Amino acid sequence: MVSKKDIKLISSLKQKKFRFLNKSFVVEGKKSISEFLDSKFELIKLFSIDCSFFADVNRQVEVNIEELKKISFFNSPDDHLAIFKIPNQKSINETRLIVALESIRDPGNLGTIIRTCEWFGVNDIICSNDSVDCFNPKVVQSAMGSLSRISINYLDLNSYLKNTKLNLTGMTLNGDSLYTNKSSFEKGILIFGNEANGISDKLLSVLNQNLTIPRSINSDFPESLNLSISVGIVLGEIKRKI
Amino acid sequence: MVSKKDIKLISSLKQKKFRFLNKSFVVEGKKSISEFLDSKFELIKLFSIDCSFFADVNRQVEVNIEELKKISFFNSPDDHLAIFKIPNQKSINETRLIVALESIRDPGNLGTIIRTCEWFGVNDIICSNDSVDCFNPKVVQSAMGSLSRISINYLDLNSYLKNTKLNLTGMTLNGDSLYTNKSSFEKGILIFGNEANGISDKLLSVLNQNLTIPRSINSDFPESLNLSISVGIVLGEIKRKI
Structure with missing residues (x-):
């Protein structure tokens, strides 16, 4: 289930100011979410139509399609929406283009x-x-x-x-x-x-x-x-x- | 002044079906409109905040910013909006890429x-x-x-x-x-x-x-x-x- 607090937080993350205050951003769609998980981005919370897809992921909440529509930034939401932590800036590799x-x-x-x-x-x-x-x-x-x-x-x-x-x-x-x-x-x-x-x-x-x-x-x-x-x-x- | 009929027509031209029924489409912004005029596209009607910019163009209607906002597809409309006729398809030049x-x-x-x-x-x-x-x-x-x-x-x-x-x-x-x-x-x-x-x-x-x-x-x-x-x-x- 999606809480009112979740809805408010996710909606605020459309804006840069709140992304930086919360050090968080939203990723939608299972393919992109998989790639962020594989790249060791820190997951804050995952909202899924079907939790079995990311079966080994903790911090996961099962939602129905109506709930997903409420939090998604898309008109036709994909089956998953994740909040990830914004990482610290990395050093710049000056040996490459x-x-x-x-x-x-x-x-x-x-x-x-x-x-x-x-x-x-x-x-x-x-x-x-x-x-x-x-x-x-x-x-x-x-x-x-x-x-x-x-x-x-x-x-x-x-x-x-x-x-x-x-x-x-x-x-x-x-x-x-x-x-x-x-x-x-x-x-x-x-x-x-x-x-x-x-x-x-x-x-x-x-x-x-x-x-x-x-x-x-x-x-x-x-x-x-x-x-x-x-x-x-x-x-x-x-x-x-x- | 923009008539109710104009508003209805322009709004319908967001949809392909009505563009083809009316053989018309919308161009916004003075730069783009100038280029369509220079390319001999047939102008149906031009709505301008300032008619002096396209001084030699007939079929022009002076509008105020509130009227322009009503007909524009943009959040921040440019000063001009034009309806042009959709031209017939041209023959394909097969001698070039x-x-x-x-x-x-x-x-x-x-x-x-x-x-x-x-x-x-x-x-x-x-x-x-x-x-x-x-x-x-x-x-x-x-x-x-x-x-x-x-x-x-x-x-x-x-x-x-x-x-x-x-x-x-x-x-x-x-x-x-x-x-x-x-x-x-x-x-x-x-x-x-x-x-x-x-x-x-x-x-x-x-x-x-x-x-x-x-x-x-x-x-x-x-x-x-x-x-x-x-x-x-x-x-x-x-x-x-x-």
Whole structure:
């Protein structure tokens, strides 16, 4: 059974403020929940239509479909909903490629970027402090389990990039062609800017190089690519080289 | 002023059934509306906070912000909302690369794919009849004006692919590597399957080749890439070759 307290807590976890106060976030669907359990995230409570599916999991509550509908963030809830503890930030592995995101706003974009990073073997994402929270329910949903395995750090991006000795490559609309430039960008930090405004002038000034995904020569449109598409194309280009 | 009839009509255009009955769809925001006007889409009616912005456009109605909120599909409406006529399907240009989508469901994915196709100079998208409608408001929004310039045809995809002599390349999870295969896929038709199930067995049987975007060797996760990301990576790979 779901208590009123559970309903109130889960509903509050839609908001970043309450996620951080409670150090908790919500994962829905058995596949994603399995992946978070496998990745040693600390389970706080699991609500299941059928407790036999996660038979060896304690802290589990059997619920009926009406109760699940009350707590789910989805219109058509999956059979399970879990509350997990938000882990402490991990240290950043600077020996491998890092993806940096400045002021990313769209949770669907961040989720897709997390999934795409995992596909291409990138383990570290760093986000400016004003970026969308990676435990936002829409990020959790679109990252599809990859969030349980990728390390994401929120930090003062400007200060971090200013003080690192790593190679800094920014994706902009007026850099050298991603395909023909000869410089290396397989190591260091790849920086992507905000969906509407790109990389800020402040960050641009600390980059070692700017690269661009070239557009078809026959058109002035569209003005830009979707942010997560850009991340996919650049990581694909790195993957083909190594 | 917005009439009750206008409100009822616009609200109905959220649904595919009524878009097709009325042969009309909604575009919001001055940038997108400008692009549809420039692309010679037939304007049915334009609702503007400030009529001077589209000063030479007839069939324009001045509205206040409260009226605009009533008709807009967005929580924070832009200053303009237009109803355009759905054009007739155009003929497919088989001399250039075509992107085919089977049973695509997510409107955000389709919009992003339209925008990405335009970036890389692909002018023709063909969709199986059961795919999400390209005049769905979320597609219009995420395609960001590119929908006004890309030709999209809905058809019996199975029958079309069976009867064409064009080279058919499908993106699957177990094909040859996109990066190392030597066969050509810059011309003909590139086929992408449904978000959850990929390309159906029926369509797989008519393809000339299957290609895969290789995953990092260190993991079995994630199971797949987001559909629109895959389209971006494959079109980027073609772009780098030509």
